[in-house]
Amino acid sequence: MxxxxxxxxxxxxxxxxxxxxxxxxxxxxxxxxxxxxxxxxxxxxxxxxxxxxxxxxxxxxxxxxxxxxxxxxxxxxxxxxxxxxxxxxxxxxxxxxxxxxxxxxxxxxxxxxxxxxxxxxxxxxxxxxxxxxxxxxxxxxxxxxxxxxxxxxxxxxxxxxxxxxxxxxxxxxxxxxxxxxxxxxxxxxxxxxxxxxxxxxxxxxxxxxxxxxxxxxxxxxSDNEKRIDYKFEAYLEIRENEGSQSSPHWVLCPQQNNTLKLRRDRQKRLIVQLKQVQLCKVFGPPLTVTKCFGMLLAAGRNLRHSDMQLLELESMGPGANPSVYVINAIWDPRIHVFDVLNTETPRDSRVFLTVAADVIIAEAGEPIRFRLEAKARVFHRDERFYKLPRVALREGYSLTLEV
The missing domain is CATH 2.30.29.30 (Pleckstrin-homology domain (PH domain)/Phosphotyrosine-binding domain (PTB))
Incomplete structure (x- = not known):
């Protein structure tokens, strides 16, 4: 000793x-x-x-x-x-x-x-x-x-x-x-x-x-005790112009069996709405979406960033409900990079498409991408749809921020 x-x-x-x-x-x-x-x-x-x-x-x-x-x-x-x-x-x-x-x-x-x-x-x-x-x-x-x-x-x-x-x-x-x-x-x-x-x-x-x-x-x-979880929902609407270029009339595209029904050669408007969901007290306080710096679109799913095409943003900002952030973009399917989404599909065929919105959240240290995938069938320009549900696509997200 x-x-x-x-x-x-x-x-x-x-x-x-x-x-x-x-x-x-x-x-x-x-x-x-x-x-x-x-x-x-x-x-x-x-x-x-x-x-x-x-x-x-x-x-x-x-x-x-x-x-x-x-x-x-x-x-x-x-x-x-x-x-x-x-x-x-x-x-x-x-x-x-x-x-x-x-x-x-x-x-x-x-x-x-x-x-x-x-x-x-x-x-x-x-x-x-x-x-x-x-x-x-x-x-x-x-x-x-x-x-x-x-x-x-x-x-x-x-x-x-x-x-x-x-x-x-x-x-x-x-x-x-x-x-x-x-x-x-x-x-x-x-x-x-x-x-x-x-x-x-x-x-x-x-x-x-x-x-x-x-x-x-x-x-x-665990690391989870140093993080805050958030829940978001994103809603996607695709509207087609049934009017003229000078007097547009935007109509929501219908769905059948979880498949969008689109018409070729018609100008379209994409609307993405982001909403934070407070399911219970364990989730964090409201976050602030300050800006969308890009909405992107491409045919297919599980795509790389380089596969996506940037759309023309029309407007962005809080909606009638301040907790909802609304982004509008214009899509002209007649551009050749969208040929797959502007070609009539056979009766038993479907085509997939991916929409992504890149946003800035004030409380996050880097941009956040919300991605939505859907399947669609493309019809003739003058096709008419009757008695079909016209609802937005919905996707849920979990966002975790380290504090």
Whole structure:
């Protein structure tokens, strides 16, 4: 055991004298605790210096629950240990070794151990990646250079963290200490030491641990908890001009069996209405559509952007209902790029078409595209339709914004 009141170094501890300080020792020490219960603490972290000059963060330790230790393999695969993958990953970290401590919160003792292990790193260091979760309920994960998990442990098991002094050769290093509670109530403290390639990374690691301690969010917190979901509906109307060029009369195209009935050589107006739907309180507040910078059309479905043809926008803006944004565009099917949609289709044939509206939403960081697909049958220019439903096509959308 390292005695902070004596002049001996941490390497004088029984564990250090018995075994070299390597990753293998890390596993041996963990296995030595097999069959014991671990204290799950609720740490509160503070950083003693914003510049991380001998920075440290201390966890207030109190036992809230116990868990049964298993071997490392069982602990990694146990369904009861659900890891929090909201994490910060530190790669190419040197694991310098571990040793027992008398006091897991003794900063001078941890710094002394850090110095000794750092001086011997050429013979004992193991390169690992260190994943620090964003929640106090998450798990710290160590992996080797091949990505194989070496070990994992709860953030709540950490008692103290410290970084090497900025005016010392250990400014690249940081260490963390744990407290284990044995079967007979005895406590065993250990300190693990790491070295990063850059001093800034050591400070960042310390900061990430501090953030994890201060975030006691829900277990298994997922990215969805940082997002807001919205529901939209888009309505598409295709109207044909039954009047003249100077006196147009726009008539909504009918549908039969979910198939639009279009007439060739007739100028058409496409109307897209966007409406946010508030189905329940879990969805976000109203969004503001500020502009449509393009309505596009093409024959077919599952199209690439390069396949779409830009239409002439006629108008855009809020409708009679301010929650509905209305976009109007003119489509002349006689243009050769629309030949497929302007050719009469055989009786048993159908043609697909895709309409897309690109809009700017004030609360979103990039343009949003609403795409609608439909199938149609093209008739002669003078075809007449009787007693057929004339309704708009409807499509539902889910929009998720990160906050």
């Amino acid at each position: 390292v005695n902070s009141d004596s002049p001996t170094t941490p390497l004088d501890s029984p564990l250090a004298r018995k075994n070299p300080l390597t990753m293998e020792n890390f596993h041996k020490f963990e296995k030595a605790s097999n069959g014991t219960t671990d204290s799950m603490t609720a740490p509160s972290a503070t950083i003693s210096s914003t510049s991380f000059n001998s920075a440290s963060l201390e966890c207030a330790s109190k036992e809230t629950s116990t868990i049964q230790n298993e071997t490392l393999k069982k602990r990694r695969n146990s369904a009861g240990h659900k890891k929090d993958y909201n994490q910060t990953l530190f790669e190419n970290i040197d694991y310098l070794g571990c040793s027992k401590l008398n006091d897991p919160s003794n900063e001078p003792e941890m710094l002394d151990l850090m110095r000794v292990l750092d001086e011997q790193r050429m013979t004992s260091a193991v390169t690992v990646s260190l994943a620090v979760p964003h929640s106090a309920r998450g798990f710290v994960v160590l992996r080797d250079t091949t990505g194989i998990e070496l070990t994992s442990f709860p953030v709540q098991r950490i008692r103290f963290c410290v970084r090497g002094r900025l005016d010392s050769a250990q400014k690249h290093c940081f260490s963390i200490s744990f407290t284990h509670h044995g079967i007979n109530g005895e406590q065993t403290h250990q300190c693990h030491v790491f070295r990063s390639a850059q001093p800034e990374m050591a400070g960042r690691a310390l900061y990430c641990f501090s953030q994890a301690f201060s975030n006691s969010g829900k277990e298994n917190m």
